Amino acid sequence: MVRWIMHVDMDAFFAAVEVLDNPALRGLPVIVGGQSLRGVVSTCSYEARRYGVHSAMPMALAHKLCPEGIYLPGRMERYKEVSRQIMSIFHDLSPLVEQLSIDEAFLDVSGMERLYGGPEQAGRLAKRRIKEEVGLTASVGLAPNKFLAKMASDLHKPDGFTVITHEHARAFIAPLPVTKIFGIGAAAQKELLQVGIDCIGQLSVADAGVLRRIFGKNAERVRLLACGLDDRPVTPDSEPKSIGRETTFERDLLDKESCRRHILELSGMVGYRLRRKGYYGHTLTLKVKYTDFRTITRSITSESDISSDEDIYALAVRLLEQVPLQKGVRLLGIAVAGLGSGQPLGLGFEEDAKRQRRSDVTDKLKARFGEQIIFLGAFSLIVIELEAC
Ligand SMILES: [Mg+2]
Structure with missing residues (x-):
């Protein structure tokens, strides 16, 4: 049976909730984060991103780039409340839901063709229900595994919907930079560049010795990811007290x-x-x-x-x-x-x-x-x- 994993990630979540609760903010550069000048941006709306503002940026720099921004301190209790609403929609859609953070989750939707007509329909339904019942947009990625699904949801944000099929997975990720693979940071990227590797396709056919030297015991895992392979299951949260x-x-x-x-x-x-x-x-x-x-x-x-x-x-x-x-x-x-x-x-x-x-x-x-x-x-x-x- 072909596995289908869906990754759903809310768009600019904290900022989007602020706009939802105060529609006068729609279309404006909304920036949520620590309000002291030593704080950092937590989330900002896409309008604010056009000014070059992004999350984790020092607040002082954000003020410089976007002096007309709407700066808000954030309301965590409200974000958690909306998050619970979204997660309960996910639990309606699949028994296998793994929450990754307040605004994203993996859903295993394999074998649900009869229920939804296919994985794509399940993905569309998730987006539609979040829009109708919560009033927010989400980006959805559908793929045969977690690695590809998460990459897919990120590709066409906001309000994205991206499907990577098993047949096209390898070709799809081949031209992407190696840093798209979780765990490959700037240091490994530099080492790879020294041996002429800068995209995932090159990494997938790299010499095993080179990979071992750079990634040690993780070499094989990296090679498999570069081939678009990842067999980690969606693990529903079983919560200890x-x-x-x-x-x-x-x-x-x-x-x-x-x-x-x-x-x-x-x-x-x-x-x-x-x-x-x-x-x-x-x-x-x-x-x-x-x-x-x-x-x-x-x-x-x-x-x-x-x-x-x-x-x-x-x-x-x-x-x-x-x-x-x-x-x-x-x-x-x-x-x-x-x-x-x-x-x-x-x-x-x-x-x-x-x-x-x-x-x-x-x-x-x-x-x-x-x-x-x-x-x-x-x-x-x-x-x-x-x-x-
Ligand atoms: Mg998000």
Whole structure:
């Protein structure tokens, strides 16, 4: 059976929701993001893009390029509400939905010919329902696998509809630049260019030794993607209730300072697990078991999405302040609940971007060298050094 994967991505989502709620903004350059001059653009309308504004751009530069822009701080609760509406349409269309972020998802629509008349009809239906029921436009990509579907949805934004068939896949992607393949960044692109490879077609027939040298153990995966092949399944979200870790100490902890040190370590472990599974959370619980086995828990709920080690640590330490410490502590635990999946949401504040970068770096190190690589206070130092490279 031919597999058909649909990738749906909302167009300029945050800005589009602002226009939806305030039609007077239609046709204007709407820019959503951190409002301080040190903030960054989170999303902007296509009108704003004509001025050269794009997401992740420093807000100060956006103001320079587009002084007449409509600058808005963003309303995350409202965006999540609209997102839930869109996701429920997806769940109507297919039992296999994998949400990637607040505004995009993969749907496996294989074998649904009888239901919809074919994959194309399913894609058209998704677009039509989002337009009619939510009032927004989405771009849809249909292809035999995830890699091609995501590429397809990106090709004719906004309001795009692109189908890549199995037969045409290879020819279709051959002329595209190698950076269209997820994981090929500027560094690998440069190395490929040195051996005369700059488009995906050339990459698909590249010498195996060259690929091994540049991509190491990922060489074969890269070659398959370059051939348009990708067998990752659409994995529907099965949501755990919370993600946590606890440690029992060989010797009881007797003061807050040593508790804080262990909380820092636990925060790193919990943060890593959350991010690796693609979750963020809203409620943090600290568990303290004393020498006499009496256990207390304290919880705190945050408005914003918690996923960085720093956020987890800051909240846990705040809870620790409320915990009496007359006896020794034999166990500490941290758990994050109220989970959501996808990219944790920030509204483009510079601090969010920095935290995100730090998390990315520590996660890469942990995935490569094991979790013990970064712990205690050493962590920010290592990360700063890496960022400087
Ligand atoms: Mg989008």
